[in-house]
Amino acid sequence: MRNTKWFTGLLVLVMAVSLLAGCGKAEKAPDAASAPAAAEGIKIGVLYSTTGPFSISEKPMLNAAKLAIDEINAAGGVKGKKLIPVFEDYASDPAKATEKIKKLILQDKVVATVGTNSSASRLAVIPDVERNKSVLVYNTYYEGEKPSPNVIYTNSVPSQQSADFIPWIVKNLGKKVFFVGSDYVFGVTSVKKAKAMLEKAGGQIVGEEFVPLGHTEFSSLINKIKQAKPDVIFSAVAGDSVVPFYKQYQQYGLSAKDMPICSIATHEATVKGIGAAAAAGHYSSFSYFQVVDTPESKKFVAAYNSKFADNTTVTNLAEGAYHGVYLLAKALEKAEKYDGPTLISAFKGLEVDSPQGKIKVDPTNNHTWLQSRIGKIKPDGMFEIVYSSNALVKPEL
Numbered sequence: 001m002r003n004t005k006w007f008t009g010l011l012v013l014v015m016a017v018s019l020l021a022g023c024g025k026a027e028k029a030p031d032a033a034s035a036p037a038a039a040e041g042i043k044i045g046v047l048y049s050t051t052g053p054f055s056i057s058e059k060p061m062l063n064a065a066k067l068a069i070d071e072i073n074a075a076g077g078v079k080g081k082k083l084i085p086v087f088e089d090y091a092s093d094p095a096k097a098t099e100k101i102k103k104l105i106l107q108d109k110v111v112a113t114v115g116t117n118s119s120a121s122r123l124a125v126i127p128d129v130e131r132n133k134s135v136l137v138y139n140t141y142y143e144g145e146k147p148s149p150n151v152i153y154t155n156s157v158p159s160q161q162s163a164d165f166i167p168w169i170v171k172n173l174g175k176k177v178f179f180v181g182s183d184y185v186f187g188v189t190s191v192k193k194a195k196a197m198l199e200k201a202g203g204q205i206v207g208e209e210f211v212p213l214g215h216t217e218f219s220s221l222i223n224k225i226k227q228a229k230p231d232v233i234f235s236a237v238a239g240d241s242v243v244p245f246y247k248q249y250q251q252y253g254l255s256a257k258d259m260p261i262c263s264i265a266t267h268e269a270t271v272k273g274i275g276a277a278a279a280a281g282h283y284s285s286f287s288y289f290q291v292v293d294t295p296e297s298k299k300f301v302a303a304y305n306s307k308f309a310d311n312t313t314v315t316n317l318a319e320g321a322y323h324g325v326y327l328l329a330k331a332l333e334k335a336e337k338y339d340g341p342t343l344i345s346a347f348k349g350l351e352v353d354s355p356q357g358k359i360k361v362d363p364t365n366n367h368t369w370l371q372s373r374i375g376k377i378k379p380d381g382m383f384e385i386v387y388s389s390n391a392l393v394k395p396e397l
Contacts (some may be wrong), residue, residue, distance in 0.1 A: 027242050041084040042332060044069075044107050045104035047115030047125075048321075052092025053214045053239040054117045056269055057317050062087075063308045065114055068325035072302075078332045082323075092117075092239075094124035097352035101125040105132045109318060111338040112137060114324055118238070119143060119186040119316070120212075122341060126151065133340035137328050139320035141286065142262065143189035144397050150340060151314055152331075153367040154324040155317070156287050158193045159396035161264050164283040164372040166197040166234075168387055173283075174212070174231020175203045180221065180245075181236035182265075183210040190236040198234075206230045215241045218248045225254065235263040243273040246282070252287050256281025256377075267315040276381035286316035287370035288356035289383045297355040323354035327361065327368075357362070359392065367395035 048062040048071075049055045066085070073082045080280045086108045090097040097116055104110045105128065112135035116122045119142050123330045126148045136151045140303030144157030156386060169177065177198055181187030187210060195205055207228040209221050215237075237245050240266060250259065261282040266288055290301050290313070299313050299321060328351055332338065335346035348363040362371045369392040 008093060031264060032211040039221075041082040042338070043084045043086055043108060043110045043266075044112040044114065044325075045101070045108065045113030046085045046087045047097065047100055047104065047113050047120050048091060049092040049117065050089050051120065053241070054121075056240045056243075056273060057140075057267070057315070058092075058117045058364040059310070060269055060312045060315050060318035061115070061117065063304065063310070063312060064314070064322040065325050067304055067307055068322045068329075070307075071163060072325070072329045078329050083329065085358075087394070090116075090121065091216075092121070094118070094120045098124050101128050101136075101157075105129070107132045108306045111135070112328055114139065114321065114328060114344060116140075118184070120184055120298070121183065122151075131257040135343050137324045137341050139324045140317055141320075141368055142185050143193070144395075145185075145189055147367070147397055150344065150367070151366060152324070152327065152361065153318040153395070155368075156196075156329060156372075157367060157395050158190065158288060160372050160393040161192045161285050162190070162197055164387070164393070165262065165264070166194060166203070167201045167298045167373060168374055169200070169234070170201045170203045170233050173260060173262070176206045176229070176231045177203055178207040178209075178225050178228050178230035178233050179205065179236075180209050180225075180233060181211050182209070182238045182241060184213055184217070184238075186238060187236040191234070194234055194236075194264075205337060211241065212238065216244045218245050221245075222252045222254060223247060225259070226252075229280040230259060233259060233261045234262050237263070238265040238267060240270075240273075242270040246270075246274040247278050248262060250278040253334070267317060268313045269315050271377055271381050271383075272313055272324065276377075276379060277375045279381060282377050283374060283386075284383070285372070285374050286375060288316045288354075289312040289347065289373060289385060291375075291383055291385060292356055292373075294355065294357055296353055300355040300373060321357050323352055323356075323359065326352050326354070357392075362395055365397055367397070369394055 048058040088100040090100045113135045143154040179191045181191040265283045266284045331346040351360040372389040374387035
């Protein structure tokens with residue numbers, strides 16, 4: 001009887017030790033989010049807004065990034081591993097963008113993040129990108145100031161967007177220019193640089209006005225434009241404010257025939273919101289319009305329209321996101337390891353055949369060499385390209 005009790009006690013003790021050992025192992029098991037990229041694929045962050053004042057621009061960017069990721073994975077991925085996107089929405093809020101980038105880098109362990117849109121959101125996330133030695137692939141045209149060594153810039157700066165646009169305006173549309181912009185870093189700095197270019201081109205500044213982000217009532221601004229009697233309005237009004245600006249411009253009696261708006265932020269998605277009647281006759285300058293006549297562009301537009309039936313449309317920003325993902329994949333293919341400094345170095349000098357044509361990453365400043373193009377909005381709401389640079393334009397900061 002005593003031996004039986006002793007054996008039973010020993011059995012209970014062994015089972016308890018086994019359970020404790022099993023519990024210990026379970027606690028040490030890594031969760032999926034923190035597993036190394038090499039074990040399951042290569043995690044990349046995708047950070048765009050589907051709500052808020054910049055969602056009109058960012059929804060097509062999100063779609064284009066998804067399209068590029070799917071195409072790359074269907075073709076075999078990177079070094080035989082699939083790109084695993086981790087999607088985050090920051091609702092056009094720079095403070096929320098900061099929270100999301102921290103999550104992507106520290107919790108999700110992404111090797112790089114593609115995204116953000118406004119200069120305010122980009123500048124908000126850069127400190128955390130730099131602090132954690134991560135990488136941001138930024139896909140939006142911007143003012144060309146305060147570049148970060150941890151950011152790859154895949155869209156235009158003023159030397160590629162306004163430097164050709166301003167002389168073309170003076171030569172073809174008139175010398176007297178009224179400047180308008182959204183009152184944040186992109187609008188203010190872009191107008192400042194464009195004014196200097198205008199003076200150099202022999203033009204005349206007849207007015208300047210800035211409106212808050214998300215602004216919707218333009219009657220006061222339009223009255224000031226009427227009083228100034230410019231030949232042209234140069235616009236750096238951005239986000240969803242573009243739509244009411246153009247609509248009210250027409251409603252209050254101004255026309256593209258007499259005073260065209262020449263914009264560095266009015267793309268196909270905003271034209272769709274404005275409506276062809278109010279948008280026709282105005283001009284925009286970008287590196288890419290969806291009517292660019294290349295096989296790569298036609299393939300990109302067709303694939304986008306086939307994949308997404310959400311009332312969005314291909315834009316310059318979408319194309320910037322699309323070739324931004326392809327540049328990232330090529331850098332990942334080239335890099336021996338995926339820490340930030342090594343990955344940034346892998347971008348330098350890279351070339352890809354994008355929808356807008358061949359582009360390349362400058363080896364000295366992390367910006368891409370791009371085309372400079374000017375488009376005029378037709379009565380059907382589509383752009384007609386009226387000017388293209390003869391070669392890729394250097395990104396000068």
